[in-house]
Amino acid sequence: MPHDHASHDDPHALLPSDPALRVKALETLLVKKGLIDPAALDEIIDTYENKIGPRNGARVVARAWSDPVFRAALLEDATTVVSDMGFYGRQGEHMVAVENTDAVHNMVVCTLCSCYPWPLLGIPPGWYKSDAYRARVVREPRKVLADFGVNLPEEKAVRVWDSTAEMRYLVIPQRPAGTEDMDEDELMELVSRDSMIGTGLAGQP
Amino acid sequence: MGGRFGDGAVKPEPEDVKFHADWHPRAMALTVATGAVGAFNLDMSRHARESLSPKDYTRFSYYEKWMGGLANVLVQTGVLTSEELAGTVEPAPSPLAERKLSADKVAGVLAKGGPVDRPSNIAPTFKTGDAVIARKFAENEKVSGGHTRLPRYAAGARGHILRLHGSHILPDSNAHGFGEAPEPLYAVVFPASELWQHPEHPRDEVVVDMWQSYLLPAP
Numbered sequence: 069m070p071h072d073h074a075s076h077d078d079p080h081a082l083l084p085s086d087p088a089l090r091v092k093a094l095e096t097l098l099v100k101k102g103l104i105d106p107a108a109l110d111e112i113i114d115t116y117e118n119k120i121g122p123r124n125g126a127r128v129v130a131r132a133w134s135d136p137v138f139r140a141a142l143l144e145d146a147t148t149v150v151s152d153m154g155f156y157g158r159q160g161e162h163m164v165a166v167e168n169t170d171a172v173h174n175m176v177v178c179t180l181c182s183c184y185p186w187p188l189l190g191i192p193p194g195w196y197k198s199d200a201y202r203a204r205v206v207r208e209p210r211k212v213l214a215d216f217g218v219n220l221p222e223e224k225a226v227r228v229w230d231s232t233a234e235m236r237y238l239v240i241p242q243r244p245a246g247t248e249d250m251d252e253d254e255l256m257e258l259v260s261r262d263s264m265i266g267t268g269l270a271g272q273p
Numbered sequence: 274m275g276g277r278f279g280d281g282a283v284k285p286e287p288e289d290v291k292f293h294a295d296w297h298p299r300a301m302a303l304t305v306a307t308g309a310v311g312a313f314n315l316d317m318s319r320h321a322r323e324s325l326s327p328k329d330y331t332r333f334s335y336y337e338k339w340m341g342g343l344a345n346v347l348v349q350t351g352v353l354t355s356e357e358l359a360g361t362v363e364p365a366p367s368p369l370a371e372r373k374l375s376a377d378k379v380a381g382v383l384a385k386g387g388p389v390d391r392p393s394n395i396a397p398t399f400k401t402g403d404a405v406i407a408r409k410f411a412e413n414e415k416v417s418g419g420h421t422r423l424p425r426y427a428a429g430a431r432g433h434i435l436r437l438h439g440s441h442i443l444p445d446s447n448a449h450g451f452g453e454a455p456e457p458l459y460a461v462v463f464p465a466s467e468l469w470q471h472p473e474h475p476r477d478e479v480v481v482d483m484w485q486s487y488l489l490p491a492p
Binding site: 078079080082083087088090091092093094095097098100101102103104105107108109110111112113115116117121122156157158159160161162164177179180181182187190191193194195197198199200201202203204205206207208209210211212215216217225226227228229230231232233234235260261262267 | 274276277278280281282283285286288290292293294295298299300301302305306307310319322323325326329334335336337340341342343344345347349352353355357358359360364365366367369370373374375376378379380382383384385387388389390422424426427438441442444458460462465469474476477478479480481482483
């Protein structure tokens with residue numbers, strides 16, 4: 069892609085235009101300044117590639133489905149409840165759980181950037197950060213759901229949560245029928261990442 | 274960009290896809306680690322990304338925006354000089370180097386997070402159910418072209434208070450070094466018909482988190 073920096077004089081234009089070289093140049097410079105430890109970068113990447121991901125959120129949902137007392141506490145004060153499970157941290161300091169019902173389907177977006185509950189769901193997927201999702205889901209949530217192969221019943225309303233502040237939202241999908249005998253670990257398998265953002269539904273047993 | 278037309282389809286992807294190029298995780302980690310040094314706050318960092326020229330904002334991929342914003346905010350806050358960025362001088366050691374995030378501290382720093390709720394002298398003036406109108410302009414009240422988290426599509430719209438989240442740091446102040454200025458933060462629910470000429474469904478709603486100074490009582 070051609071890069072035309074002639075139109076402005078932002079400092080970033082002083083870096084190489086190729087993105088991979090740009091990251092490398094900035095990292096090298098910050099290491100020389102004594103501000104960055106490359107081993108810390110490896111550790112951060114390992115954390116979000118391998119340790120923190122949507123299985124954390126799936127554990128929360130499966131427990132909410134299984135335990136009415138837990139569910140009530142989660143809807144009342146999600147931050148405390150998920151912290152007690154060890155799921156507190158960067159980009160998950162202030163949590164709210166919102167529950168899908170027969171009347172309302174919840175979806176989460178950040179139209180201004182890409183705010184997302186990292187401790188519960190990990191790094192946001194590419195589509196969550198895309199212009200298309202950020203632009204469209206607030207205006208035409210059903211058409212966005214159709215892109216995910218999801219069709220809602222006509223009578224169901226959609227409530228879209230735009231994460232404009234530091235509140236982070238976790239959708240509790242509806243528990244599928246026929247799962248009465250399943251335990252928490254089995255239920256977790258039905259909880260996809262997308263179902264906790266609201267672009268999917270829980271899987272069928 | 275909320276509500277914009279013409280962006281095309283959303284493309285789902287499997288959960289195990291974390292990044293789409295080798296430099297993406299590096300860009301993410303570099304941003305997180307540099308932020309931990311504390312030379313700038315989260316709101317300054319967001320404002321730097323949003324202040325990229327419209328041309329760059331449009332053509333840059335997601336993590337390119339992060340790199341562009343990071344380079345700009347590092348120069349704006351004096352952590353780097355333009356000459357260092359351009360590679361025309363040998364980089365000078367930073368006085369902030371003692372705050373460098375070391376590998377053994379990463380887990381602790383990520384787990385600790387950075388909560389933004391604060392005690393505030395400003396009492397909540399709205400309660401759940403109150404009708405409100407969002408400010409007419411999605412602009413910073415004090416700084417022309419400054420930072421705000423009021424999305425344009427909700428400016429001037431009428432909704433009601435769904436819940437009070439507590440008092441949080443005001444980005445419009447914090448992004449410009451005017452202090453944290455915490456004030457009450459609310460979830461405000463707007464009927465889709467209040468935001469769009471052609472809502473998909475008569476009972477659809479959009480909830481937007483808004484600080485008290487973004488809101489006026491509805492007549």
